[in-house]
Amino acid sequence: MEPKIILSHRDPEPENSVLYMVGTPIGNLDDISARAIKILDRVSLIACEDTRQTQKIINRFNISNKLICLNKHNSYKKIPTLINFLKSGKSIALVSDAGMPGICDPGEDVVKAVKAEGFDVICIPGPCAAITALVTSGMPSSRFVFLGFLQRKKSDREKILLEISRNEKTTIIYESPHRLNKLLKELFEVCGGEREIHVTRELTKKFEEHIGDNICKVLNFFEKRDIIGEITLVIKGISSNKNKDVDISNLKFELNELISAGLSLSAASKYLAKKKGIRKSIIYNLN
DSSP states (O other): OOOOOOOTTSSSSSOTTEEEEEOBOSSOGGGSOHHHHHHHHHSSEEEESOHHHHHHHHHHTTOOOOEEEOOTTTHHHHHHHHHHHHHTTOOEEEEOSSBOTTSSSTHHHHHHHHHHTTOEEEEEOOOOHHHHHHHHHTSOOSSEEEEEEOOOSHHHHHHHHHHHHHOSSEEEEEEOGGGHHHHHHHHHHHHOTTSEEEEEESTTSTTOEEEEEEHHHHHHHHHTSOOOSOEEEEEOOOOGGGOOOOOHHHHHHHHHHHHHTTOOHHHHHHHHHHHHTOOHHHHHTTO
């Protein structure tokens, strides 16, 4: 069976029965593209996370169109509605509150459902906080890992933090302002205070801020401040000559073996920390 080939721009945009993933500004409304404005104005419907946010763009650029709210709380109900719109020959634009839809929002599920029904999906490129933060950090950008918002579950979070500490690639993370200090403290624990980090706040907005140094200094900087705005962190990867392969399941096995042999959890963790070159707290919390 031959793969399906999608040919963009076959007809004047917007085409019938096509979902357009439209990138919108992450702060400065002047960053929107002329093509994005045209699509938003001419599609049959705009699906957005928050109608109040999208209305700002609608008002600024004199766009006249219908808005429908689609977010993580109602996407399972609204996706069938979008599918029916496409089946009737109508075109849809999907936008997020800021940046590219489909990144850390329900857009991913929408695209999957739309493609499963045989409809085309076309991207109208726009700003992205992760890429904007990366290119202003000065850190290696040829290989990087984007993690979005880290998981909240303790065991999952500890595992991914340990992976970050051993990753040779640049890592990009999103975080909310009220959880930033907690994340910085966790990074200090697993990566040490000297690891290079670049924290951006309010990208492209009036009070845009870039704080770059090592984790220790950045943590000290933010601990003394009230933090507001959208946060993106860029963390430099570890040098390859310093990296050591760390197997979580093997660590747990070794830890349990030492405890079974009579060592306390604290003593076993201390021993493995020295042996593996990992902070004791990380191993201690594996139990």
